Amino acid sequence: MRFDIITIFPRLFDSVLSAGVLGKALEKGLVEVSVHDLRDFTEDRHRQVDDRPFGGKPGMVLKPEPIFAAVEKVREDTNVSVCLLSPQGRRFDFRVAEELARMSQIILICGRYEGVDERVNRYLATDEISIGDYVLSGGEPAALVIIDAVSRLIPNVIGKTESVKHESFFEGLYDYPQYTRPRDFRGMQVPEVLFSGDHEKIARWRRKKSFEKTTQFRMDLLEERNLSPADLKMLDEIHRKKEGKTDESD
Numbered sequence: 001m002r003f004d005i006i007t008i009f010p011r012l013f014d015s016v017l018s019a020g021v022l023g024k025a026l027e028k029g030l031v032e033v034s035v036h037d038l039r040d041f042t043e044d045r046h047r048q049v050d051d052r053p054f055g056g057k058p059g060m061v062l063k064p065e066p067i068f069a070a071v072e073k074v075r076e077d078t079n080v081s082v083c084l085l086s087p088q089g090r091r092f093d094f095r096v097a098e099e100l101a102r103m104s105q106i107i108l109i110c111g112r113y114e115g116v117d118e119r120v121n122r123y124l125a126t127d128e129i130s131i132g133d134y135v136l137s138g139g140e141p142a143a144l145v146i147i148d149a150v151s152r153l154i155p156n157v158i159g160k161t162e163s164v165k166h167e168s169f170f171e172g173l174y175d176y177p178q179y180t181r182p183r184d185f186r187g188m189q190v191p192e193v194l195f196s197g198d199h200e201k202i203a204r205w206r207r208k209k210s211f212e213k214t215t216q217f218r219m220d221l222l223e224e225r226n227l228s229p230a231d232l233k234m235l236d237e238i239h240r241k242k243e244g245k246t247d248e249s250d
């Protein structure tokens with residue numbers, strides 16, 4: 001898997017790309033990331049990457065020529081996604097990450113300023129992605145989010161495939177809470193069930209906690225799932241608890 005980032009702030013990526021899981025994946029050659037300075041693809045003396053918008057409006061727009069030149073230079077033949085990062089794109093989530101993880105090259109064009117000449121979107125990009133409903137100063141943080149999330153899905157990037165499988169969004173559920181030592185921290189206790197040694201009971205408790213958390217913030221994730229009778233029973237218990245119809249704690 002190869003990522004190519006096209007940006008006017010290439011230095012921004014230096015430290016982030018060398019740290020943690022991603023840094024290791026790069027070291028091992030499981031993932032390759034190249035950062036390209038958009039200014040290197042200009043042909044004028046001032047290395048100008050932007051210009052005023054036609055039709056009038058304050059601010060500057062990224063010009064098409066250097067972006068086309070950069071993509072044409074780095075694009076390989078097969079299975080490439082040319083992604084324009086912008087707040088107007090389709091929303092990035094774990095499904096989009098899985099889709100991108102099947103590509104062999106992802107070119108990430110970091111938008112800037114008031115926008116990018118629309119011809120980039122219409123005639124060059126194969127995808128337009130937003131990481132959320134807010135406006136960033138540029139696409140660079142979005143590129144990092146995408147590289148991080150997609151790399152985790154590539155075989156052997158995460159230590160054990162197990163940990164990817166268990167990650168919540170694989171299942172469309174939020175994660176259950178995790179605890180480690182000490183058992184008692186300033187009087188804040190780790191739930192007893194985790195010391196029961198009863199694996200089935202622990203698994204049930206974890207699943208229930210996942211459901212609780214998901215119902216709290218993301219009911220839509222549950223609505224998309226095919227729930228088993230056991231899951232439905234658990235949901236019913238959670239609703240009853242919320243309404244104060246049971247006295248169960250934890």
Ligand code: ADE
Pocket residue numbers: 085086087111129130131132133134135136137138139142
């Ligand atoms: N550029 C500016 N805002 C963005 C966003 N929300 N997602 C992706 N790229 C962006």
